[in-house]
Amino acid sequence: MKRKRLTDEDRILWSRVARTAVPMKGKAFPDEALEPPPALAGKRQRPLAPAAEPNADMSAGPERHPRRLDAPTREKLAKGRLDIAGRVDLHGMTQGEAHILLLSFLRRAYQADRRYVLVITGKGSSGEGVLRRAVPQWLATPPFRAIVGGYEEAARHHGGGGALYVRLRRRGGGR
Incomplete structure (x- = not known):
């Protein structure tokens, strides 16, 4: 076997x-x-090396950068009129763990033709958590740019500043 x-x-x-x-007694x-x-x-x-700013100009070719979601789309997600097809919670992970899990999750969602997902980073103890700052930077790097079309801070009931709505690109290079 x-x-x-x-x-x-x-x-x-x-x-x-x-x-x-909690292990059993004697184990x-x-x-x-x-x-x-x-x-x-x-x-x-070791923390991951910081990525370029999400809106920075990277003239390295035809690669597309994730944009912010437009207000009507964010509003529809917040009110439940657009389906959130999946969610991943990165709370309590190291940057290395969170990076691998996020990329794997987004790739699977993209392959399954999911359009919108929720990424929960947490806010951190001071309101500026490490993952809260790192995830938008990661979304601007090449492995993520190929599949992520946009992102925006989630509505309060979905996690607010400790979560992001992420729009995945359509398979086949649409828009």
Whole structure:
């Protein structure tokens, strides 16, 4: 019987769950349950390099930059007239973990032809959390630009300043 290998995303999620569990009396956590995935082992303490500003001019070719969502679209998302096809919560993750999980989540949503998703970053203890600042910068980098068409701060009941509505591009290069 062939064992399925865990993806980096699965390892991140399992690690988060394992940290919340209390071992049975006389038992201990297996060491591998709390180890970071190999791809993240060197990144746990180092922050990711800052990306260019979302609206910065990057004349590196025909790549399109994510724009802000227009007001009517944001309003429709806030009022539930446009469907939020998925959500991902990045609370409590390191930048490395959050980056891998976000890219994987957005790629899967894009492949499934989902249009709007909610990304929950949290606000941080002082209102300017690390992920709250980092995610918009990531969305302007090449791996994300190819699939993200726009983003905007979410409505209060969807997380407000600690969450973003993200519009994914249409497959096949439309608009």
